[in-house]
Amino acid sequence: MIKLPVEIGDEVAFSKTIGESDVYLFAGITGDLAPVHTDEAFMQTTPFGRRIAHGVLLMGFMSTTSSLIIAKKEQANGAEVAVSLGYDRVRFVKPVFIGDTVKVTYRVAEVDEARRRSRARISVTNQRDEEVAVAEHILKWVAKPGAGA
Numbered sequence: 001m002i003k004l005p006v007e008i009g010d011e012v013a014f015s016k017t018i019g020e021s022d023v024y025l026f027a028g029i030t031g032d033l034a035p036v037h038t039d040e041a042f043m044q045t046t047p048f049g050r051r052i053a054h055g056v057l058l059m060g061f062m063s064t065t066s067s068l069i070i071a072k073k074e075q076a077n078g079a080e081v082a083v084s085l086g087y088d089r090v091r092f093v094k095p096v097f098i099g100d101t102v103k104v105t106y107r108v109a110e111v112d113e114a115r116r117r118s119r120a121r122i123s124v125t126n127q128r129d130e131e132v133a134v135a136e137h138i139l140k141w142v143a144k145p146g147a148g149a
Contacts, residue, residue, distance in 0.1 A: 004141055005073040005080065006118045010108040012068040014061060017101040018053045026057045048095055055092040058102065058133045062087065062122045065106035066137055069120070078144075085117070085138040094132040101127040106137070116141040 016022075027033050035042045036052050043051050063084070070082045096102060103125050110119040117140050124133035
């Protein structure tokens, strides 16, 4: 059996400061114009005091890290391509506000050679090192035609 190109402990990270344009463009693309994301005056009347970025925007950044690990490992492997099987146990544990800088860390936690799958733990932290979101991600490694994997 050919060894998977990822190993437990492999890690990548991505950081981004959430801008107002990120939130508004995401709201426009998805149609999620909820006041918690787009109405500053309304949010000032809530315990949060300001607009909150979409949780699913953070998941987009999680996807960025999965693409980073795939690109890093496919270059070394060449015989397989990885596809996402999805995210499990997604939680948005603290709000992310416009102006916050998030760091997304993707760390391979399990490798299943027989099923050609890897599972990673994803942690999103803000500039105060507070965890704001978590998830697990599953990749399926598929042989490229003619690659002999």
